[in-house]
Amino acid sequence: MKKEKSTTGNAFDFKLFKRLIDYTSGYKKTFYFVGFAAVMLSALGVLRPYLLKIAIDKGIVAQDLETTQFYILMMLAALIGEVLFQFSFIYFANWLGQQIIRDLRTQLFEHMLGFKKQYFDNSAVGRLVTRAVSDIETIASIFSQGLFMIISDMLKMIAVLIVMFYQSWQLTLLILTVLPFIIYATRVFQKKMKIAFEEVRSQVSNLNTFVQERITGMKIVQIFNCEKTEYQNFKAINEKHKKAWIKTVWYNAIFFPIAEMSTSITIGLIVWFGGLRVVESDMLSLGIIVMFIELTQMLFRPLRQIADKFNSLQMGMVAANRVFKIIDTESRIPNEGTRLAEELKGHIEFKDVRFSYIEDEEILKGINFNIKPGETIAIVGATGAGKSTIINLLSRYYDIDSGQILIDNHDVKNYELASLRNEIAVVLQDVFLFADSILKNITLSKPEIDEKDVIQAAKDIGVHEFIMSLPNGYNYNVKERGAMLSSGQRQLISFLRAYVTNPGILVLDEATSSIDSYSEQLIQNATEKLTKGRTSIIIAHRLATIKNADKIIVMEYGNIVEIGSHNELLKMDGYYQKLYEAQFENQDNTQDAE
Numbered sequence: 221m222k223k224e225k226s227t228t229g230n231a232f233d234f235k236l237f238k239r240l241i242d243y244t245s246g247y248k249k250t251f252y253f254v255g256f257a258a259v260m261l262s263a264l265g266v267l268r269p270y271l272l273k274i275a276i277d278k279g280i281v282a283q284d285l286e287t288t289q290f291y292i293l294m295m296l297a298a299l300i301g302e303v304l305f306q307f308s309f310i311y312f313a314n315w316l317g318q319q320i321i322r323d324l325r326t327q328l329f330e331h332m333l334g335f336k337k338q339y340f341d342n343s344a345v346g347r348l349v350t351r352a353v354s355d356i357e358t359i360a361s362i363f364s365q366g367l368f369m370i371i372s373d374m375l376k377m378i379a380v381l382i383v384m385f386y387q388s389w390q391l392t393l394l395i396l397t398v399l400p401f402i403i404y405a406t407r408v409f410q411k412k413m414k415i416a417f418e419e420v421r422s423q424v425s426n427l428n429t430f431v432q433e434r435i436t437g438m439k440i441v442q443i444f445n446c447e448k449t450e451y452q453n454f455k456a457i458n459e460k461h462k463k464a465w466i467k468t469v470w471y472n473a474i475f476f477p478i479a480e481m482s483t484s485i486t487i488g489l490i491v492w493f494g495g496l497r498v499v500e501s502d503m504l505s506l507g508i509i510v511m512f513i514e515l516t517q518m519l520f521r522p523l524r525q526i527a528d529k530f531n532s533l534q535m536g537m538v539a540a541n542r543v544f545k546i547i548d549t550e551s552r553i554p555n556e557g558t559r560l561a562e563e564l565k566g567h568i569e570f571k572d573v574r575f576s577y578i579e580d581e582e583i584l585k586g587i588n589f590n591i592k593p594g595e596t597i598a599i600v601g602a603t604g605a606g607k608s609t610i611i612n613l614l615s616r617y618y619d620i621d622s623g624q625i626l627i628d629n630h631d632v633k634n635y636e637l638a639s640l641r642n643e644i645a646v647v648l649q650d651v652f653l654f655a656d657s658i659l660k661n662i663t664l665s666k667p668e669i670d671e672k673d674v675i676q677a678a679k680d681i682g683v684h685e686f687i688m689s690l691p692n693g694y695n696y697n698v699k700e701r702g703a704m705l706s707s708g709q710r711q712l713i714s715f716l717r718a719y720v721t722n723p724g725i726l727v728l729d730e731a732t733s734s735i736d737s738y739s740e741q742l743i744q745n746a747t748e749k750l751t752k753g754r755t756s757i758i759i760a761h762r763l764a765t766i767k768n769a770d771k772i773i774v775m776e777y778g779n780i781v782e783i784g785s786h787n788e789l790l791k792m793d794g795y796y797q798k799l800y801e802a803q804f805e806n807q808d809n810t811q812d813a814e
Contacts, residue, residue: 233537240362240540240739243320250316257309262375262715262726264302266383269514271295273387277507302588309368313779317363324543325356337617338553338577346429351546354424355539362536369529373522380519388504391512394493395519398486400477401806409475410530416468417535421542423461430457468531483520488511553616564592564643565628565725566755573623575613583609585778586623591771596756598766607759611727614757615644627725645723647750649730651710653702658687659694661702662717669720676681677720681746683712708743713747726756737807763800772796 271294279288296464329352336440384392408420434450443448456487494509568591575584584606599607612618613625616632625632632640653661663669671694678684686709690696702710718726728747747765750756760766767786774782774789781795789796 233541235545236537236541239302239544240300242598243323244316247316247319248322250319251311254312254316255307255314255371258368258375259307260305260370261302261309261372262379264298264305265376265518266379266515267298268295268302269511269518270383271298272514273505273507273511275507276510277505281506283318301441307383307396309366309372313368314360314364317360320566321356321360324359325352328352328356328547329545331549334552335549336551337612339549341577344433346431346432346529348546349432350425350428351543354428355421355542358421358539359536359543359718360542361532365529369535370533374528377519377522380515384515386507386612387511388494391490391494391504391508394489395486395512395516398482398489399519401622402482402520405475405478406523406530409442409471412471413468414534415529416464417531417538419464420461420468420759421535421538423457423464425542430454471529471658479520479523483517483773486516486520490516524735525569553619553637554633555680557633557635557637557640559630559634561627561635561639561643561724562736564755566595566725567593567626567628568725568755568757569624569626570610571624571626573613573625574621575609575618576621577618582621583778584613584620587775587780589773589779589780589783591755591757593755593760594753595759595770596751596768597771597773598758598760598769599773599775600760600763600766600796604777605775606738606778607775608729611646611729611757611759614725614727615641615646642721643724644726645718645721646729647711647714647718649739651702651714653698653705653710653713655697657692657695657697657699658690659715661698661713662720664717673717679715681715681719681749682742683746712742714744715743715750719746719750724754726750726754728756728758728760730759761802767790774799 271291275291275295278284279291310325322408332348332406381392384395430453434454441447490509490512494504494512497504498506507594523546570587570589572586572588573584574582574586576582587606587610589597599610601607609618613620614627614632616637619633627635627640659671659674662674674694675684678687687693687696696704696715698704698710702713705713728750744765751758758766758769769786771783772789773780774794776795782789782792787799790800791797
């Protein structure tokens with residue numbers, strides 16, 4: 221699997237961070253309140269050690285019970301205030317994070333809905349799922365555990381240093397001799413963790429992709445007895461994932477003991493230096509010593525926490541970078557047309573159309589054909605001849621390299637994209653059904669199609685009885701990818717799905733190539749009903765199903781080699797005749813063998 225290119229080197233990407241902050245614009249009141257709560261937490265956090273210092277010096281040392289009780293009550297009030305602001309801070313920071321990722325996930329999914337088919341052809345499904353689900357969830361930690369927590373900790377550190385200098389500049393300078401070492405270690409730690417988390421997210425993506433593909437294709441794995449091979453492949457990918465995480469654990473295991481040891485050494489220096497001053501002179505008091513011990517922990521603890529929170533921030537930033545790469549991807553069909561494709565007559569014309577999926581590797585090589593309104597045409601040819609490509613271009617899932625495609629004498633690019641696709645219904649060979657009811661798989665949750673319309677359409681094409689024979693009828697859940705139905709039954713659902721939209725143009729792309737005997741007659745009846753009175757294009761391997769087509773287009777290597785009716789083509793002694801004879805000879809041999 222291709223490993224995504226990581227962007228390492230800088231410990232923090234401010235441009236990316238600003239882009240994320242822009243998503244808070246719709247929640248400014250909450251954003252500012254969380255900031256205010258962070259300030260209050262810093263003030264109240266420093267206030268408690270200061271009150272403790274006064275309680276010791278003016279109450280306990282002076283043996284003044286009333287003063288001691290007063291400052292204890294003051295400390296209790298400060299503690300209650302700190303608890304309330306802590307609750308508000310945590311709740312609203314998390315609330316803000318969830319609002320932002322909801323908006324971001326919605327934007328990402330909407331953006332992906334408009335991608336060209338070519339984008340999904342070249343992108344692993346597991347990787348896209350990772351971006352839309354786990355990566356975006358990780359972004360929430362920027363707000364819930366990263367940004368505001370770091371701001372709160374930094375404000376607390378600044379407040380602590382101000383109080384320290386005010387009370388004793390000598391003890392403060394003593395503490396500051398150790399502080400640069402902690403800051404340097406934190407900076408190194410941040411850079412190393414950024415690189416490590418890039419690798420972690422990459423390996424998570426690879427793991428998700430591998431697992432999703434193998435579970436989806438488990439039937440193939442088991443049919444070809446590849447369980448041991450795939451197990452070994454999974455172990456290798458899982459090992460890389462483990463090593464990426466172990467690297468982050470290694471950095472944490474080094475940094476946090478160093479930070480803890482530095483705090484203990486600093487407290488020891490305070491007790492030694494401050495204790496001597498208390499004994500030898502009146503320059504320091506016992507309350508100041510105790511206060512400095514408390515403040516030192518408050519100063520160094522945020523440094524450790526900032527490093528920990530920076531881990532969350534880094535993971536969120538890495539995830540954000542990956543999500544924004546998809547949002548910034550321009551892989552959309554231009555939708556600049558203004559004409560609405562309403563009640564199309566179905567006149568289709570291809571004029572010297574050339575197209576290539578890969579540059580300089582043409583799939584269609586200047587093809588020309590004309591379909592009159594209401595005609596049924598068939599397209600035949602070997603695999604890779606370009607049959608399905610014609611359908612993709614007609615609905616503008618891809619744009620042509622050159623030439624022109626006209627529908628009702630108007631270039632398809634002049635039609636508004638959604639209205640054009642609404643008028644072209646496609647029935648595929650590989651029918652995709654969602655894990656939902658038959659009714660919702662037919663309507664695809666479109667509000668303009670109600671159950672009465674579906675039932676009437678089912679009766680029209682003769683599949684109502686088949687659906688009612690299933691448990692719960694139209695509310696029968698077909699499970700993931702329609703696993704509870706046979707291929708022929710899934711095909712019937714896809715025919716009905718196309719029919720209820722009442723399209724101006726109908727496309728059957730190999731739609732009758734893999735049906736069981738039970739469904740064959742139903743599908744033939746449905747085909748006749750669907751194609752009646754509307755322009756229809758049938759792509760088929762089974763030539764028996766297209767004998768009655770008004771026109772048959774024969775393709776080979778991206779070129780049209782023959783056009784005519786079934787009888788006309790049989791008289792040409794060309795490609796179609798040979799294909800027809802070979803197919804029916806195979807059928808005769810099969811019947812003789814039986």
